[in-house]
Amino acid sequence: MLLAAALLAPATAFGQDRTMQKPMPRIVVIGHRGASGERPEHTLLSYQRAIDLGADFIEPDLVPTKDGELVARHENAITDTTDVAAHPEFADRKTTKTIDGQTITGWFTEDFTLAELKTLRAKERLPKLRPGNTAYDGQATIPTLDEIIALAKKESARLHRVIGIYPETKHPSYFASIGLPLEGRLVAKLKAAGWDRADAPVFIQSFEVNNLKQLHAMTKVPLIQLMAGSQGPADHAYASYREMATPEGLKAIAAYATGIGPELTQIIATDGTPSTLVADAHAVGLKLHPWTFRAENYFLMPAYRTGTDPATHGRLAEEIDTFLKAGIDGFFTDFPSIGVPARDSFLKTNGN
Known part of the structure; x- marks a missing residue:
């Protein structure tokens, strides 16, 4: 598969001497929305913190x-992640939309120009679970993809190690339906950055199938098929993610993707029972980058919780180690401060 090249030889994508760059380890840590456990998600503050960790x-x-610019938000609905509600000049933009079958009332990125969005300030999405992050409310704007690429390149040069980006195309069918398709815009931005080869420090991910197949024909950058423990892709390419996680489904994914991004419970159930997904995926050459490791009891599997307060941090490092022993090739975490040392300890014990 292309992943080995992507991990071991991405330095040339930065236009730098390969000897100046430390190669990525064989198990990669992905800062989920940056270091979103410590800074408001999808801000340059959060991405910088993840890099520093x-x-x-x-x-x-x-x-x-x-106006067709790509920006970083977990959703196009921005009510909970920005101060848009406090801007009277945008009061008339509040509306109700149905996106992938879900009806949502609020403000949406596609109704704002980039210049208008840049007047907003980001805020913590989960203040009850992450009250410390609220200290950074109002300190950051909504970043563009261009700004994120620039940060990754700048920090790669400064730190002499490869820092990649792992963009997700959100709601691609919906955006195509309103005349704002994501795929061409993303590929063009990556090409402009010099990241249009199989060895670029980039993975593109999606919960949908058909847009990944489209991207497979547009770019050589490695692709990751995201999956969840329930429901199915919004483009209805398959009846369910469960169907996609079968040996037959995984074989079909391997025709257009480098790996899969399964939900944690698809690998190990909440009661600790392992599935065969790791072995089945590896059997057809797919890598696994599961999501998402978070420190709060609210998100942890029962065996790793500490006490009963949902916001209390449990034993995340132990949970990560359990999945590393199961054979995963990388993972998403809101807490690189915990995930990176856990990965490094595992590699030291088991060989890098």
């Missing part, structure tokens, strides 16, 4: 603006 990749979820 040693993450190999930073992950922007990409959505478009009205």
Whole structure:
């Protein structure tokens, strides 16, 4: 598969001497929305923090603006992640939309130009679970993909190690339906950055199938098929993610993707029962980058919780180690401060 090249030889994508760059480890740590456990998600503050903590990749979820720019937000609905509600000049932009079958009322990126979005300030999405992050409310704007690429390149040069980006195309069918398709815009931005080869420090991910197949024909950058423990892709390419996780489904994915990004419970159930997904995926040459390791009891599997307060941090390092022993090839985490040392300890014990 192309992943080995992507991990071991991405330095040339930065236009730098390969000897000046430390290669990525064989198990990669992906800063989920940056270091979103410590800074408001999808901000340059969060991405910088993830890089400083040693993450190999930073992950922007990409959505478009009205004028076609790609920006990083977990959703195109921005009510909970910005101060838009406090801007009277945008009061008339509040609306109700149905996106992938879900009805949502609020403000949406596609109804704002980039210049308008840049007047907003980011805020913590989970203040009850992460009250410390609220200290950074108002300190950051919504970043563009261009700004995120520039940060990764700048920090790669400064730190002499490869820092990649791991963009997700959010709601691609929906955005195509309103005349704002993501794929061409993303590929063009990556090409402009020199990241249009199989050895680029980039993975593109999606929960949908058909847009990944489209991207497979547009770029050589490695692709990751995201999956969840329930439901199915919004483009209805398959009836369910469960079907996609079968040996037959995985074989079909291997025709267009380098790996899969399964939900944690697809690998190990909450009661600790392992599945065969790791072995089945590896059997057809697919890598596994599961999501998402978070420190709070609210997100941890029962065996790793500490006490009963949902916001209390449990034993995340132990949970990560359990999945590393199961054979995963990388992972998403809101807490690179925990994920990177856990990965490094595992590699030291088991060989890099």
